[in-house]
Amino acid sequence: MRAWQLEDFGLDNLVLKETPTPKPGPGEILVKVTAVSLNYRDKAIVDGAYDPDKMPKNLIPVSDAAGVVAEVGPGVTEFKPGDRVMSHLYSHWLDGAPARDEPDYCLGLPLNGGLAEYMILEASSAVPTPAHLTDEQASTLPIAALTAWFALVEYGRLEAGQTVLVQGTGGVSLFAVQLANALGARVIATSSSDEKLQRVAEMGAQELINYRTTPDWAERARELTDGQGVDQVIEVVGGDGINQSVHATRAAGHISLIGFLGGQVAPLDVLPLLFSQVQIRGIAVGHRRAFLEMNEFIEKQGIEPVIDTVYGFEDAHQAYEHLARGAFGKIVIRVTD
Template sequence: MKAWLLEDFGLHNLQAAEVEVPAPQPGELLVRVGAVSLNFRDKAIVDGIYEPESVPKPLIPVSDAAGTVVTIGEGVTRFKIGDRVNSTLYSHWIDGAPGPNEPAYCLGMPLPGGLAEYMILHEDSAVPAPASMSDEEASTLPIAALTAWYALTDVGHVQAGQTVLVQGTGGVSIFAAQIAIAHGAHVIVTSSKDENLAKVRALLNSDKVEGINYRTNPNWSAKVLELTGGLGADVTIDVAGGNGINQSVAATKVQGVIAQVGFLTGQTTDLNLMPLIFRQTTIRGIAVAPRTSFERMNLFLNAHKIKPVIDRVYRFDEAVQAFEHLARGPFGKVVIRIGEDA
């Protein structure tokens, strides 16, 4: 089969290759991949800044995929040939709290990912792909949508009338804004581009949406307080990390929740403890979610007719260009179509 292999760190070391089609073992599915979507995690793995000591080489990267089951291993009962399925990042996390070793079973690193014509999924980790979505649309769900869903519902317990602060206009952030609005919450979105803020307002088509340009408002937390009557956001989706976490604390209400989902501006921070203590803020790291949360999310997305926002779909042979697009900062998701028509 055709696959992209990460031979060493650096995008120039992502190379097209021919490899053997894997054979499903008991309990496993062989899936013909229809599409994959890219996340910052995938870029960080390629760049060598995401747990580099855990990256096997060569590696088929990219965790988030949607496709069709073409062969099943012995004992499979949850799916049959012809079913459309989604991957899940944490392939052993089915329900409840995560185990201490979940990262050892992540697709796209250290396990082989979906940037190939075929991939292996265990039947217990696979999720039925929404019938209302194409493979391209469904491929955006496993990390971006599920991270936003879990942060807002399972952790943040967002309710109608509350305020959700969302950083940026990438995949997780757009899904978070859509899910928050569907819950009846108010949304504040930050971006460095006024045109992206305008796109979010047009997409959500709601008077419950405000935008802040953090380039023209570098003290953006003060603007959040202004927009919320001095209270701050009930739930903040922090995708940036770095020292910006201090502004997230300032922008979040007393005893509010910060869902730390990303590290776009840095994996370390100088956290000012006194504001954190005085505001009694909860900072919760979010590493996606279990399969059962994915299944609940799909029901919600279908009921509220929420569709993924895709900035561009690339062909399989344009994988490098897709990663370059991701590095520039897309509005929504970057997708790679895989297959004979790609």
């Protein structure tokens, strides 16, 4: 099969090669990969900025994949050849609280991912594809959609009528807008682009804040909630901005810390956090049970992912470069027909 392999850190070291097609062992399935989608994690892995000590030799990157079961290994009863499936990032995190070693079983690092014509998945962690989605659309769900769902629903217990502030217009943020809107919540969206804010409004965001023209966006969020603050913040920037998120959140509200675009270190003003009793929780995607529940909701609501651009398999470098520039929605790579 053809597979993109990361021979060393840096995009120039991501090389398309011929490599033996793997065979499924006990409890495993071989998936013919149709499409993959890129996340910021995938870029950080190539750049050597994400858990570099865990990178094996000739890693096949990219965790989020959709395709068709080509072969099943001994003992597999959950799937059969021809079934449409998706990958699940934390391949051993099926339900409940995460184990300390969950990152050791992540696809795309340290385990091989889906930027190849075939990939191996454990049958217990693979997830059926929602019937109304194409494989290109389905490939966007494993990290971006599940992260938003886990923050809003599994952790945040979002209710109709509550208010959610969503930062930016990346993959997780757009799914958060779609899911929160479908759940009956009021959505406040922030971005530095009025054009992107208008597009988010068309997706259901009721209030818009351009944080470039309104640097004190947290105070504006308080004004939009009668001084109380929002019920939940989807925090994708991190860094210094975490303190504004605390200010924007109501007493005893929730902040889901998802991204680290603003840096991997965040200086925190402790007293405002103590006085407001706001909860900050790191969200590292979610477990398979939540994935299944989210898919049921997505299918029932008819939610379709927002895709910016679909690249061909040979154009993986251009896809990564587009991700680095920024996109409105997901960057997808079509692997096979």
